[in-house]
Amino acid sequence: MAATHGPASIPQDQESRPSPAQRPNDAFAAVLGIGTANPANCLRQDEYADWYFRVTKSDHLTTLNNKLKRICEKSGIKKRHFHFTAQTTADHPEFLDRRGVPSLDGRLGITQDAVPELAAAAAARAIAEWGRPATDITHLVVTTNSGAHAPGADLRLAALLGLRPTVQRTLLYLHGCFGGCSALRVAKDLAENNRGARVLVASSEVSTLLAFGGPDEDHLDALLATALFGDGAGAAVIGVGDGDPTPVERPIFYMVSASQATLPGTERALYMQLGRSGLDLGISAEVPALLRGTIKGCVADMLAPLGLPVVPGAGWNGVFWAVHPGGRAILDSCEAALGLEAGKLAASRHVLSEYGNMLGSTIFFVLDEVRRRRQEGDCEWGLTLGIGPGVTVEMMVLQSASSQD
Numbered sequence: 001m002a003a004t005h006g007p008a009s010i011p012q013d014q015e016s017r018p019s020p021a022q023r024p025n026d027a028f029a030a031v032l033g034i035g036t037a038n039p040a041n042c043l044r045q046d047e048y049a050d051w052y053f054r055v056t057k058s059d060h061l062t063t064l065n066n067k068l069k070r071i072c073e074k075s076g077i078k079k080r081h082f083h084f085t086a087q088t089t090a091d092h093p094e095f096l097d098r099r100g101v102p103s104l105d106g107r108l109g110i111t112q113d114a115v116p117e118l119a120a121a122a123a124a125r126a127i128a129e130w131g132r133p134a135t136d137i138t139h140l141v142v143t144t145n146s147g148a149h150a151p152g153a154d155l156r157l158a159a160l161l162g163l164r165p166t167v168q169r170t171l172l173y174l175h176g177c178f179g180g181c182s183a184l185r186v187a188k189d190l191a192e193n194n195r196g197a198r199v200l201v202a203s204s205e206v207s208t209l210l211a212f213g214g215p216d217e218d219h220l221d222a223l224l225a226t227a228l229f230g231d232g233a234g235a236a237v238i239g240v241g242d243g244d245p246t247p248v249e250r251p252i253f254y255m256v257s258a259s260q261a262t263l264p265g266t267e268r269a270l271y272m273q274l275g276r277s278g279l280d281l282g283i284s285a286e287v288p289a290l291l292r293g294t295i296k297g298c299v300a301d302m303l304a305p306l307g308l309p310v311v312p313g314a315g316w317n318g319v320f321w322a323v324h325p326g327g328r329a330i331l332d333s334c335e336a337a338l339g340l341e342a343g344k345l346a347a348s349r350h351v352l353s354e355y356g357n358m359l360g361s362t363i364f365f366v367l368d369e370v371r372r373r374r375q376e377g378d379c380e381w382g383l384t385l386g387i388g389p390g391v392t393v394e395m396m397v398l399q400s401a402s403s404q405d
């Protein structure tokens with residue numbers, strides 16, 4: 001299937017701009033397997049605020065507790081998974097004080113094992129769906145916001161999965177919420193430029209361990225973060241059919257084109273920085289409005305060279321969407337700015353509801369959900385959007401392989 005069902009040519013727009021689809025069939029990398037995993041500890045969002053104020057010994061801060069409750073109610077999240085437990089704060093009381101108390105070593109000491117182990121659980125599922133032995137993986141791309149080690153989670157993951165010692169590793173740190181999209185873009189390039197390559201991409205996030213702290217009324221975006229983020233890992237196997245069919249492989253999506261854009265003047269709107277007290281972060285309340293004002297032009301600019309076909313008259317509703325659910329208001333902004341019909345972001349909203357924002361891992365959950373929901377007659381072409389610090393938007397044009405079966 002991999003080699004015989006390459007993407008059909010993308011019809012050109014009237015100006016006949018050069019298109020990536022002018023490349024021969026089967027030249028595009030395809031997603032050949034997807035896997036996801038979460039830590040076992042799961043907290044309901046409607047109980048989260050009270051849990052958080054209890055474990056941080058801050059029950060007396062009722063105004064902040066009520067604010068967190070209001071944020072949780074509007075978050076579009078039902079539950080989230082965490083590597084973090086109440087026991088973590090009992091074992092590491094220094095994690096509670098983010099005002100200069102050193103705790104980075106203790107936090108990194110936990111993520112060192114947690115990141116590759118969670119990645120391995122997701123990757124094992126992706127490899128099982130792919131259907132070939134782990135030793136056939138030629139390249140490994142790992143992304144995380146939850147580490148600062150060398151050798152890093154990529155090497156541990158390779159060992160846990162029994163990959164070949166010659167596997168070619170790439171590790172992407174601190175890419176924020178678009179890390180999964182960046183890793184997929186790198187994997188696409190590796191697969192398309194190395195004949196026979198099979199690239200394992202894995203994102204693993206236990207960033208709650210790095211960023212957790214007690215409530216602080218001078219740092220309300222950190223309070224917001226406690227309501228949004230969860231832990232999880234996603235993985236995919238990427239490869240090109242390259243004229244050497246391997247019948248066991250069944251493409252899910254073809255990765256037709258990848259691009260990245262940064263919204264001018266938005267460097268401080270979203271940021272992360274590792275410090276001695278852990279991961280410091282900023283999430284401006286302006287982010288949803290910033291996206292609402294710019295995302296349409298940004299996506300149009302990135303698509304312009306491609307001549308992507310949309311159903312006549314359907315506009316942005318003529319494609320399927322896999323948008324990173326950075327927050328409920330992020331999805332609302334994209335929906336409003338692009339004029340999307342209700343339901344177009346259903347997969348993203350479902351993932352947000354079930355898991356929260358798992359930074360770079362989230363896009364794998366969304367892609368998994370998009371393919372689960374696919375039905376006869378659904379749009380053949382689609383777009384992924386990753387949004388994170390920069391403010392950076394990563395986009396990939398996908399073609400569903402199932403529409404060619």
Ligand SMILES: CCCCCCCCCCCCCCCCCC(=O)SCCNC(=O)CCNC(=O)[C@H](O)C(C)(C)COP(=O)(O)OP(=O)(O)OC[C@H]1O[C@@H](n2cnc3c(N)ncnc32)[C@H](O)[C@@H]1OP(=O)(O)O
Pocket residue numbers: 067070071074075076082084085176177207208211212213220221224225226227229270271272279281282283284285286287288326327328329330357359387388389
């Ligand atoms: C178990 C341990 C767990 C620990 C977790 C630890 C944390 C881990 C963190 C990991 C590190 C990750 C860092 C990554 C940073 C960059 C990555 C991203 O892209 S990030 C992705 C980007 N994601 C986003 O940008 C989030 C997008 N935002 C949203 O989705 C929504 O605004 C909403 C759901 C937060 C609220 O719904 P909405 O309809 O707007 O409802 P309303 O208008 O009624 O407001 C309700 C209350 O919310 C308030 N408030 C709002 N914004 C902020 C703010 N920035 N700041 C502060 N407060 C804010 C607002 O003031 C109001 O308060 P009040 O007046 O009631 O007192």
